[in-house]
Amino acid sequence: MTDAGRLRIAALLLALAGAGAPAATLTIGVVQRADDPRLDPQRVALAYPGQPGGPLRDAVEMAVKESAFELDAASLRVVVETRDARGADDAAAQLAQLDKAGAAGAVLDLPAPWIAATATATAMPLFNAGEAAEASRQLCRGNLFHTLPGDRMRADALAQALLARRWVRVLLLSGPLPADAGRLALAQAAIKRYGLKAVAAKNFKLSADPRERDLANPLLLTGTAAAGGDYDVVWVVDSDGEFARTLPYRIALPRPVVGDAGMAAEAWASRFERYGAPQLARRFARAANRPMTSFDWAAYIAAKALLQAALESPWALRPAQIAKVLARPDFTIDGFKGVRLDFRPWDRQLRQPLLLTDGVSVVGTAPVDGVMHAKNVLDTLGTDAPESPCKGLP
Numbered sequence: 128m129t130d131a132g133r134l135r136i137a138a139l140l141l142a143l144a145g146a147g148a149p150a151a152t153l154t155i156g157v158v159q160r161a162d163d164p165r166l167d168p169q170r171v172a173l174a175y176p177g178q179p180g181g182p183l184r185d186a187v188e189m190a191v192k193e194s195a196f197e198l199d200a201a202s203l204r205v206v207v208e209t210r211d212a213r214g215a216d217d218a219a220a221q222l223a224q225l226d227k228a229g230a231a232g233a234v235l236d237l238p239a240p241w242i243a244a245t246a247t248a249t250a251m252p253l254f255n256a257g258e259a260a261e262a263s264r265q266l267c268r269g270n271l272f273h274t275l276p277g278d279r280m281r282a283d284a285l286a287q288a289l290l291a292r293r294w295v296r297v298l299l300l301s302g303p304l305p306a307d308a309g310r311l312a313l314a315q316a317a318i319k320r321y322g323l324k325a326v327a328a329k330n331f332k333l334s335a336d337p338r339e340r341d342l343a344n345p346l347l348l349t350g351t352a353a354a355g356g357d358y359d360v361v362w363v364v365d366s367d368g369e370f371a372r373t374l375p376y377r378i379a380l381p382r383p384v385v386g387d388a389g390m391a392a393e394a395w396a397s398r399f400e401r402y403g404a405p406q407l408a409r410r411f412a413r414a415a416n417r418p419m420t421s422f423d424w425a426a427y428i429a430a431k432a433l434l435q436a437a438l439e440s441p442w443a444l445r446p447a448q449i450a451k452v453l454a455r456p457d458f459t460i461d462g463f464k465g466v467r468l469d470f471r472p473w474d475r476q477l478r479q480p481l482l483l484t485d486g487v488s489v490v491g492t493a494p495v496d497g498v499m500h501a502k503n504v505l506d507t508l509g510t511d512a513p514e515s516p517c518k519g520l521p
Contacts, residue, residue: 152229153205155208225249250270280508284392436458
């Protein structure tokens with residue numbers, strides 16, 4: 128019998144045992160950045176690869192709706208409460224208010240510095256579903272779980288994909304943002320880790336200054352003279368996305384593009400066609416009137432994990448108890464990716480395969496075949512236990 132089947136039977140038994148009992152309320156907070164520039168309508172309409180497509184509340188509410196049978200059986204009423212934060216201190220204050228009001232946990236869509244500021248604001252379970260920066264995964268907080276894959280996970284997945292395809296000579300293009308510098312370093316480390324060769328690293332810049340026009344010219348940036356020779360693939364690091372989206376088919380040589388354009392490593396792709404993924408994608412599209420992005424998937428899985436943990440003991444909905452269940456080694460959740468997913472004990476990152484997608488179809492998954500690990504091959508994506516600064520989280 129599947130876990131879902133056992134959960135339904137348990138819920139039915141709870142319903143029979145507690146018939147007539149008043150419904151308890153479980154509150155899930157969604158704390159997001161007010162006036163998030165990533166969700167500007169004009170920007171969302173361009174559908175940059177790897178960028179959010181709408182508010183994460185849509186995915187949280189769908190997760191609650193899909194758990195209605197179990198929640199009704201357990202006499203649980205779920206309330207989703209959204210809070211807009213205008214800064215790091217405000218985000219911490221909003222979480223403290225949710226905690227004081229008895230919330231069971233919160234899904235976060237906040238920048239890394241804001242997450243750092245909220246890390247000590249509450250002991251209830253927090254789910255980072257909107258920030259990929261590695262800094263958030265080095266806070267070493269036992270109640271901070273990460274369902275969105277980190278930047279290093281995505282870099283490792285791409286490096287594995289290049290190795291499997293024997294695209295070993297890599298030309299790196301990176302943007303001017305601080306986030307680009309950090310992600311470039313992760314790409315370079317992944318290239319070295321998997322035995323690839325970075326032939327050159329070039330900087331691009333979108334600018335109205337005529338003196339900087341060459342920095343935005345893909346033909347000049349990718350010519351063999353600039354690259355120092357031939358290459359097999361162009362890896363573009365562009366946290367903004369504007370330059371990357373126009374890069375494929377505009378480079379000097381007939382070569383593939385990966386990274387923030389072309390083939391990308393993502394938590395989710397709306398055209399994934401296995402393991403029940405098409406049904407999940409269609410349900411979300413009907414509910415939210417837009418395709419499911421990696422951010423939506425991360426928020427959906429966060430809410431599902433929180434509800435699943437709460438349903439194990441619906442008579443004792445203490446946040447500390449829920450966090451303890453989530454961190455248990457045998458706690459797993461179905462992510463529609465073909466394997467059960469769980470949280471790493473050292474940094475609370477969700478172990479998960481990543482999808483290699485060009486935005487039209489899914490062309491593969493990572494970890495790729497042939498990559499080995501002493502304990503769990505999923506730990507070849509991202510920071511492994513010996514490398515993590517987090518030790519012995521409660």
